[in-house]
Amino acid sequence: MNTMPDAVARILLVEDEPKLASLVGDYLQAAGYAWHWVADGREAVPVAMAERPDLILLDLMLPGRDGLDICRELRSLSDVPIIMLTARVDEIDRLLGLELGADDYICKPFSPREVVARVKAILRRSRASAEHNHASLRINEETHSAVFHGVMLELTPVEFRLLKTLAASPGRVFSRDRLLDNLYMDHRVVTDRTVDSHIKNLRRKLEQAAPGQEPIRSIYGVGYKLEID
Template sequence: MSGMGPSDLASRAPRPPSGLRALVVEDEVKLAGLIGSYLERDGFEATLVHDGLRAVAAARDVDPDVVVLDLGLPDLDGVEVCRRIRTFSDCYVVMLTARADEVDTLIGLSVGADDYMTKPFSPRELTARIGALLRRPRRSPEPSEETLSFGALTIDLQGRDVWLDGAPVPLTRTEFDLLAALAERPRMVFARRQLIDRVWGESWVGDEHLVDVHVGHLRRKLGDDVASARYVRTVRGVGYRMGTGE
């Protein structure tokens, strides 16, 4: 387990045998060390930093598979750190917050976090959730089509690319997986729990309104209007389904 020093940012170390890297961004030094030790037991190479500015630099240098990111950080808060990381990385991000109110959770997720946990939490539960994220299958098309089109929206399921009116749409892994789940079965209405099972995994435990937050973020990127959605439609009292693009 390592902390980031000036010399650490000069060169990138080879990947550990497991191929997994984790960046823990937490200003509580003891908690950061505890999280790091649990991740190392699960085969990660864990790098620890304790402020927001160094977190962004470390994310560029370490190229992590997952970032555990505290919301309340010195220099830059977790929301801004997540926003900056999302400009160059699609790693999984798990946001930690000491405040249980919903606003902080929604703010964190709206900038591209994949999951969240409220302090205090069990480090074992955290590592279990990270394991579930990493086990999420990269979707293959059904039955054999690689590209799906819905009006001006094109989805390449194999290449994991999305275009709208010919322009690429930058989606996080979670946003793409959610869109792919809907697009693969466009006539099906998915309840929140069904989307949780398909995108986050059947072992995921938490607030199912997580789906609503990601749907909202996905709609913004697709320029979709809630009242007359073309791509991600709400079926009141049931859940979501894919729109036709019209």
């Protein structure tokens, strides 16, 4: 079982087949990744929360706890990229896994080289959006999710885009017009008071996640800014 040094990307492999886990692990190590193996589904979430891996390879059929249930809990706690591994090829299982927040899905039997390729691709995308991540706020554009002080936010698509815009430049004051430009993909005509309504709802959800925190500040006559760690 490999340890997870901070110098390289760290992969948590949750797989109950020892030979397959060892084979995938060898390929991950050869590609320059550190990896940690867990065989029992009941250990997956505690280990993930303790080790904070950069990506999780998660088998669907596990002893102790189902992979979909694990994925659901992980996604409520973190936006860590998750690739699900399974022998099931049923489309419902595949869609359910992705709806729960999985970033990718690989069906067995698979080539370990394919797994490494998928890992590299997802880590690249994850790092590309890292500018939206902060100590207290993590935004994942791939899963359309946001976590504030460890709490998953239930955001509408408009609220998500609003938060993403503010988080891209913490401390910067955005005018209502500038925020409106980023809210609606169909560029519908709305009043600037629409922004105030969405800000009110977003502020309420952030403050529910972290009572006592007021990350969105109003600048009178100008607009809004986000102040976060």
